[in-house]
Amino acid sequence: MTLLTATKVKHYFGGLCAVADFNLQLQSGELMGIIGPNGAGKTTIFNLITGVYRASEGSIRLRDVELVGKTPHQITALRVGRTFQNIRLFRDLSVLDNVRIAHYAQVHYSPLEALLHIGRYRREEQRIIDNSHRLLSIFKLEHLAGETAKNLPYGSQRRLEIARALAIDPELLLLDEPAAGMNPNEIDQLMEFIQWIRQEFKLTILLIEHQMKLVMGICERIMVLDFGQTLSEGPPTVIQNDPKVLEAYLGEGSIG
Amino acid sequence: MNTMRNPGWEWLMAQRWILPALLLIGFGLAFAIPEYNLLNKYVQLVMMYVGINIILTVSLNLVNGYMGEFSLAHAGFMAVGAYTAALLTQKVLPIADYPGLFPLAVLAGGLMAALLGLIVAIPSFKVRGDYLAIITLAFLMIVKSVIENIDYIGGPRGIPGIKKLTTLPWVFFWTVATIWVVRNFVYSKYGRGVLSIREDEIASDLMSVNTRRVKFLAFMVSSFFAGVAGALFAHLLQFISPRVFDIIKTTDVLIMVYLGGIASISGSILGAVLYTVLLEVLRPSNFAALVSWLPDVIFDPLNQYFIRHLGVWRMVIMPLALVLVMLYWPRGIMGLREFRWFVPKRDLDAHHRHVAHGGSHDAPHGH
Ligand SMILES: Nc1ncnc2c1ncn2[C@@H]1O[C@H](COP(=O)(O)OP(=O)(O)OP(=O)(O)O)[C@@H](O)[C@H]1O
Ligand SMILES: [Mg+2]
Numbered sequence: 284m285t286l287l288t289a290t291k292v293k294h295y296f297g298g299l300c301a302v303a304d305f306n307l308q309l310q311s312g313e314l315m316g317i318i319g320p321n322g323a324g325k326t327t328i329f330n331l332i333t334g335v336y337r338a339s340e341g342s343i344r345l346r347d348v349e350l351v352g353k354t355p356h357q358i359t360a361l362r363v364g365r366t367f368q369n370i371r372l373f374r375d376l377s378v379l380d381n382v383r384i385a386h387y388a389q390v391h392y393s394p395l396e397a398l399l400h401i402g403r404y405r406r407e408e409q410r411i412i413d414n415s416h417r418l419l420s421i422f423k424l425e426h427l428a429g430e431t432a433k434n435l436p437y438g439s440q441r442r443l444e445i446a447r448a449l450a451i452d453p454e455l456l457l458l459d460e461p462a463a464g465m466n467p468n469e470i471d472q473l474m475e476f477i478q479w480i481r482q483e484f485k486l487t488i489l490l491i492e493h494q495m496k497l498v499m500g501i502c503e504r505i506m507v508l509d510f511g512q513t514l515s516e517g518p519p520t521v522i523q524n525d526p527k528v529l530e531a532y533l534g535e536g537s538i539g
Numbered sequence: 540m541n542t543m544r545n546p547g548w549e550w551l552m553a554q555r556w557i558l559p560a561l562l563l564i565g566f567g568l569a570f571a572i573p574e575y576n577l578l579n580k581y582v583q584l585v586m587m588y589v590g591i592n593i594i595l596t597v598s599l600n601l602v603n604g605y606m607g608e609f610s611l612a613h614a615g616f617m618a619v620g621a622y623t624a625a626l627l628t629q630k631v632l633p634i635a636d637y638p639g640l641f642p643l644a645v646l647a648g649g650l651m652a653a654l655l656g657l658i659v660a661i662p663s664f665k666v667r668g669d670y671l672a673i674i675t676l677a678f679l680m681i682v683k684s685v686i687e688n689i690d691y692i693g694g695p696r697g698i699p700g701i702k703k704l705t706t707l708p709w710v711f712f713w714t715v716a717t718i719w720v721v722r723n724f725v726y727s728k729y730g731r732g733v734l735s736i737r738e739d740e741i742a743s744d745l746m747s748v749n750t751r752r753v754k755f756l757a758f759m760v761s762s763f764f765a766g767v768a769g770a771l772f773a774h775l776l777q778f779i780s781p782r783v784f785d786i787i788k789t790t791d792v793l794i795m796v797y798l799g800g801i802a803s804i805s806g807s808i809l810g811a812v813l814y815t816v817l818l819e820v821l822r823p824s825n826f827a828a829l830v831s832w833l834p835d836v837i838f839d840p841l842n843q844y845f846i847r848h849l850g851v852w853r854m855v856i857m858p859l860a861l862v863l864v865m866l867y868w869p870r871g872i873m874g875l876r877e878f879r880w881f882v883p884k885r886d887l888d889a890h891h892r893h894v895a896h897g898g899s900h901d902a903p904h905g906h
Binding site for chain 1: 726745748754
């Protein structure tokens with residue numbers, strides 16, 4: 284079953300064509316990678332899917348729902364979670380609050396119940412506290428619940444960002460360079476971890492990554508972008524041997 | 540949350556019964572003090588100003604502190620509340636026969652201000668920072684000139700002879716109500732939404748926070764209590780005019796917010812108390828009395844050039860104080876921290892649950 288369909292998506296920044304003609308059919312449960320040189324338009328695609336930018340042309344559908352024109356929080360509430368290339372935690376807030384905030388759409392009480400702490404308030408708050416702790420414990424962050432996010436070491440911040448994205452209760456998870464700044468040992472752990480959360484949370488995952496080891500190691504399908512154009516698409520073995528790709532991207536010798 | 544680590548302090552903050560006990564005593568005193576004249580009239584008056592300023596500060600902190608915007612509109616909302624309530628008690632409600640109707644007037648003042656808060660929230664969807672500050676300033680000026688141009692409500696002359704309905708118990712009640720409601724709001728999904736907007740609005744939106752709804756609510760709650768404060772103020776001063784609610788009034792509240800500390804209710808209370816008392820000390824007669832021990836050589840010129848003109852000096856000192864506090868002490872006394880008494884127990888426990896859940900989750904990760 285197709286979860287995400289992008290057809291003829293174009294996006295311009297002023298005169299710059301960041302995404303030229305993007306087409307994608309992502310199957311439910313798939314783990315797919317997007318690679319490409321710097322400035323290829325990878326992050327822009329995530330921003331188009333999640334509504335940060337409105338696509339200049341084309342359509343992006345989650346099942347049957349058109350996403351183009353929706354606001355980020357509407358799209359997120361349709362169970363699309365994401366992380367950021369440059370960590371974007373709520374830095375001055377606690378680790379727990381970072382995860383609790385992402386429950387916004389799943390907490391059901393009215394402003395009046397919130398102002399007076401009556402009705403569903405107590406039950407709902409306890410529910411999201413419990414769920415946040417469950418997520419934090421999965422990411423071995425539970426003992427840091429009261430810590431300010433910016434005081435966490437880099438690796439823990441990366442994990443917290445994934446925990447926060449999972450608090451959305453996503454069906455589709457977008458990871459923008461999750462291995463950035465990690466050493467080979469950490470990347471091995473991350474690869475294992477991504478596969479584990481995929482099973483545990485029944486996720487469909489689309490990830491952007493420069494680390495070939497990770498992309499080639501866990502992605503079932505890979506798309507290569509260059510200057511907003513799709514160069515190639517297919518399973519890792521095909522991509523690794525595609526001359527166009529080798530020329531544009533892998534020629535740098537970064538292939539593992 | 541992580542305030543001082545002194546064990547005595549820790550113990551004190553852990554005693555959750557103290558705050559309710561203080562509240563009860565406070566209520567008792569609020570009734571007893573005017574009834575038995577336990578304190579002189581001037582001190583009672585200052586206490587009421589302290590309460591009104593706490594209401595103003597806590598409510599403005601919601602927008603300027605928790606949400607991180609820079610609204611200058613607070614005096615405008617205060618004016619709307621003051622005029623609405625004063626018109627009701629002067630011309631509509633049979634207050635002479637039923638003084639018990641006063642809270643209705645205060646409530647109406649708050650609601651009217653909240654309605655305008657809704658309108659001011661709309662530009663905040665599109666613009667932030669300096670631009671929003673300018674829009675809120677424009678709003679303040681519009682409110683002032685609208686009032687000046689309506690003869691029915693006294694135009695620039697204002698409304699004199701308002702009944703003195705604001706009493707110490709009422710101020711105490713509304714102060715506690717403000718603190719309680721704002722605190723409840725802050726510790727809800729909406730309050731956390733407000734905080735996340737200050738941190739990173741786009742990330743907040745991408746974490747499913749309906750930022751528009753949250754901004755609407757924050758502005759409405761904030762302006763509602765500004766209106767309440769205005770209503771109480773009008774019925775204490777017994778005279779209001781457009782000039783009472785100018786930018787200086789907003790500046791006062793801004794100083795109290797940033798002095799006490801952004802995103803902190805306890806900070807706002809501290810800021811309001813300190814600043815209100817300071818303002819009283821800086822009144823020429825009070826200040827002169829305070830430094831009267833100085834030798835005449837110093838006192839006389841000081842008196843002639845400074846103390847007598849404190850009213851004017853105030854206009855220089857206070858904005859300067861605001862700039863200095865914001866530049867060199869951006870977090871103020873309690874910025875982003877809170878006395879634990881104000882934090883719901885559920886929230887405290889949730890942040891300090893050190894024990895890991897049994898091995899039910901077995902994730903292959905761990906740096
Ligand atoms: N907000 C923006 N305004 C103008 N130009 C932008 C904006 N965001 C991205 N661009 C441009 O669009 C192009 C694609 O950028 P994008 O961030 O999508 O690249 P990327 O593939 O994620 O690169 P990287 O690997 O460096 O993260 C780049 O040329 C970039 O400079
Ligand atoms: Mg990128």
